[in-house]
Amino acid sequence: MIGSSFGLFFNGLAMASTPEMLLYAFIGAVMGTAVGVLPGLGPTATIALLFPVTMNASPLVSIVMLAGVYYGAQYGGSTTAILVNVPGEASSVVTAIDGYMMAKKGEAGLALSVAAIASFVAGVMGLIGLVLIAPPLAEFALAFGPPEYFALSVLAMVLIVGLSGRNIIKGLTAGLLGLLCALVGQDPISGYPRFTGGIFDLVGGIDVIVAAVGLFGISEVLINATAPGGSIYAKISRIYPTLAELKRIISPTMRSAVMGFFPGLVPGGSPAVASFLAYEVEKAFSRDKGMGSGAMEGVVAPEGANNANVSAAFVPLFTLGLPTCPPMALLLAVLTVHGLRPGPMLFQQQPDFLWTVIGSMFVGNVMCLVLNLPLIRIWARATSIPNRYLAPGIVVVCMIGAFSVRNSVFDVWLAVFFGVLGWTMRSAGYPLAPMLLAMIVGPMLERTFGQTYSMLNGITPIIHRPISMVMLMCALAYLAGLQIFRWYSIRRGAG
């Protein structure tokens, strides 16, 4: 089994090494690194913005490029975190702690290079995990029926809500709002139009890409409009680590790969969560290394973890058709637009496609390493683009992205609406990730709910099916645990 998986992987690697695939993996890696470097434009918005570009391309080329954007962003996100203490990505927030301290000590180049090396090694380890875990999980998922998928969707929603913010009520509200947005348009079973308000353009529903462009792209521009302009370009001296320094980061890199991979398998275990976990674990392992005051381990742990996490996030997407974070939700949307339905059958029906994508991820990681090590100085200069030029460009690409989904100006207006909604929700402390994920999981949740209800003549018999029962129990236990933890924290704080 393992041997055949690796055989298929090497086959995929060969297919991913054609000039066309290499070109698109390169474009994705460059774009991803660029958006990672630039604070204010994350991989979610970029994948949404690049959606029109993929319309005329094959699904394979599209997914290779967009996956490149996602892991490229994890590589690039450390640059501003280390140089100017402004994380390019949420997953690089922890990197800024030790990275910026290293930069202040004159070790910015070294911090950037160990971040890139750790990202590469952990990313490749994550890919090995993906190769090993995905096929057996897909085989197991073949036994899933509508009740299991319904329970899985509920569990996914609960996990995302729990991990996306401190306030569970706000997370649940955002998730339910996303579900309501997903309900607009034709009912998936009867085809009856709902909640359209007589607007013909809403009969087709609210496209996830349009919502993502608004929620993550336009709202970010609005938030940054009030941020102080200008940026600092830090000087970079020595880049490459010595042999002794390389030896020092081996163990933290291995630990970060493990700490990043497993959270990536569950919904809500985003790169940001993984990097935080890995940093905390590394603090326990490297007590004498001065973590928090400019230690290499403090850069390696979060950067390795967020890359391993990206590889792991493809496991539930490919095997269960379940997105665990907003970029994965968009990749699922792109695959669906191209007529592919991720899930257990994809491994049987489209093995070449899947293994080429996985192979291209390895190639993409090599490209990211090559792009990030010698070109560190160039990426650092990108941080000096003033917001007055960057923001209008982002808005224009958002508008093109929204318009291109259905060639409709109505979608442009919708994107602006979601932009303002996103800004308002973020300003009021509501997380956006549950909303977007609910929008993508919503149709599956409704369809499987209807099927389960008809199949079992009600929803309560779902607990007689072991897999769905375990999933629902996990969801309940998780919610209860979170609430108890919150009460305990409040009581301890008050005491």
Add this chain to the structure above:
Amino acid sequence: MSKNFNLDTIFHMAFTLFGAAVTVVSIYWFRIVPSVALAASPYFFPLIVGIGMTAIAACGVISSFWSTEIFTFQALRNKRFTGILVSIIAYAVAMKPIGFLLSTALFCAFSARILGEKKLILSIVFGIALSLGFWQLFAVNLGLVLPRGLDVLIWGK
């Protein structure tokens, strides 16, 4: 009982009302639209989501009285923020009647000025360059359809 009645409470109240509205609309249409079975009704699932939303947001209203989080919308008083917000809305509205090229050039020039570009000429050059650049990339190179509006006067049909 009440410690804080702030924006947080108002937001939760708004979501409660929204959830209640969805519930009422779902009940209304649930009774009108015929379906072969309960679960097959197009308004059965929305009804459940609406009830869930109302209940959760109502819990939020109650919990917000004890919340120590204070949210303010200071950005609304910031000229840059309101300027960029108005220009984005105007851009979206203008895109269809005046076309992609003109609306993009105007939006970019205007928003660059709002966000701090002091030289008017530089803003205009930036707007035109970005507009033409994006047109070349997306419409010409990638073959995407973009709103034409008055652009037909420049490029012809």
